[in-house]
Amino acid sequence: MTLTPLVYWAQRHEEIYLRVELTDAQNIDVQVHENVLKFQALGRGAKGQHNYEFSLEFLLPVKSEVSHKSTQRQVNITVRKQQRGWWERLTVLERKPVFLVPDFDRWLDESDAEMEIQEKFLGFSWIFVNMTVRLFIFGQDSLYDTFHTISDVMFFCQTLAAVEVLNAAFGVVRTGVIPTLIQVVGRNFVLFIIFGSLEEMHHRPVVFFVFYLWSAIEIFRYPFYVLGCFNTEWKTLTWLRYSVWIPLYPLGVLAEAVAVVQSIPIFDQTKLYSIPLPKAIGTSINFSYVLHVYLILMFLGLFINFRHLYKQRKRRFRTKKRKAH
Ligand SMILES: CCCCCCCCCCCCC/C=C/C(=O)SCCNC(=O)CCNC(=O)[C@H](O)C(C)(C)COP(=O)(O)OP(=O)(O)OC[C@H]1O[C@@H](n2cnc3c(N)ncnc32)[C@H](O)[C@@H]1OP(=O)(O)O
Numbered sequence: 001m002t003l004t005p006l007v008y009w010a011q012r013h014e015e016i017y018l019r020v021e022l023t024d025a026q027n028i029d030v031q032v033h034e035n036v037l038k039f040q041a042l043g044r045g046a047k048g049q050h051n052y053e054f055s056l057e058f059l060l061p062v063k064s065e066v067s068h069k070s071t072q073r074q075v076n077i078t079v080r081k082q083q084r085g086w087w088e089r090l091t092v093l094e095r096k097p098v099f100l101v102p103d104f105d106r107w108l109d110e111s112d113a114e115m116e117i118q119e120k121f122l123g124f125s126w127i128f129v130n131m132t133v134r135l136f137i138f139g140q141d142s143l144y145d146t147f148h149t150i151s152d153v154m155f156f157c158q159t160l161a162a163v164e165v166l167n168a169a170f171g172v173v174r175t176g177v178i179p180t181l182i183q184v185v186g187r188n189f190v191l192f193i194i195f196g197s198l199e200e201m202h203h204r205p206v207v208f209f210v211f212y213l214w215s216a217i218e219i220f221r222y223p224f225y226v227l228g229c230f231n232t233e234w235k236t237l238t239w240l241r242y243s244v245w246i247p248l249y250p251l252g253v254l255a256e257a258v259a260v261v262q263s264i265p266i267f268d269q270t271k272l273y274s275i276p277l278p279k280a281i282g283t284s285i286n287f288s289y290v291l292h293v294y295l296i297l298m299f300l301g302l303f304i305n306f307r308h309l310y311k312q313r314k315r316r317f318r319t320k321k322r323k324a325h
Pocket of ligand 1: 084117167173174175176179180181182183185186187213214217221224225226228229244245248249250251252253256297298299300301302305309312
């Protein structure tokens with residue numbers, strides 16, 4: 001008699017996750033051939049210690065390489081979709097097999113995945129348009145009150161941006177964790193620590209340049225991701241997403257470096273975040289030491305992310321060219 005284990009499933013735009021409920025699974029054999037996944041293993045399931053097996057014919061084409069990892073309690077399988085996209089169901093059969101249930105621990109609706117990008121897109125577009133309009137109306141004066149007019153939305157967008165690190169870490173999107181971490185930590189350090197905690201920085205024009213350069217890339221990047229979620233592409237937008245960073249990234253980091261340098265004497269004077277040392281030594285470690293180290297890290301970060309974006313650009317345009325032949 002063939003026994004079937006309980007199988008939980010969830011999807012992302014690029015992957016399918018299956019979680020097979022088998023304790024101490026051994027002799028695991030998972031194969032994908034012509035969009036049919038076949039699983040076999042010896043383990044303890046709902047019917048005790050037995051050989052368990054199942055097969056699933058996927059709704060749409062998948063890659064034949066399949067990865068699996070077993071823990072003491074389950075076997076986790078990851079299958080990559082041939083084409084990015086959201087599936088309306090997992091299998092060709094409209095009636096779902098009885099052993100297959102949604103994995104609510106990992107479940108994400110397509111709308112959940114898109115909502116977060118749309119919010120950030122709206123936020124950054126509002127910032128960009130607002131700053132541009134103010135620049136036209138108030139001219140140079142607008143450079144001095146950027147923080148008061150824009151910072152709330154920027155705090156909101158950059159807090160949401162932290163989710164990008166989680167997306168990368170949990171494989172929700174196909175991107176590296178390190179470049180995303182550098183990007184998010186880098187910006188949030190300047191936003192929350194340099195601008196957020198020093199009132200003396202709020203009226204400086206550098207805030208305008210930092211915010212403007214940050215938002216200028218995002219008005220192309222997030223719509224590009226939104227279209228990607230619908231398996232759609234607009235060539236001009238793709239080109240802009242993978243080209244505009246070439247001048248913007250160094251300029252953005254330069255503007256951030258100016259902000260850090262300008263904040264150093266303020267931290268020294270106010271002793272904010274300085275660490276007092278024992279009386280015998282008689283002084284304190286100023287936060288400006290951290291800022292000097294951070295300035296070096298910034299250029300290291302710029303190098304790592306510039307290289308990453310250059311590779312992404314090459315990969316994107318190479319793939320497209322190949323597809324065109
Ligand atoms: C360890 C911590 C140390 C900290 C040290 C700090 C030092 C800090 C120094 C650096 C400071 C930098 C501060 C930043 C300044 C600026 O921003 S200046 C302004 C200009 N900036 C930019 O141009 C950078 C913009 N940012 C990015 O491009 C990203 O954040 C990135 C991580 C640097 C690169 O993005 P990445 O995701 O790797 O590239 P993509 O090719 O766009 O995406 C890869 C695939 O993933 C899909 N995808 C990604 N995100 C999503 C999403 N949210 N939703 C849906 N899909 C997504 C994307 O479509 C790609 O998929 P494919 O199309 O299938 O390839």
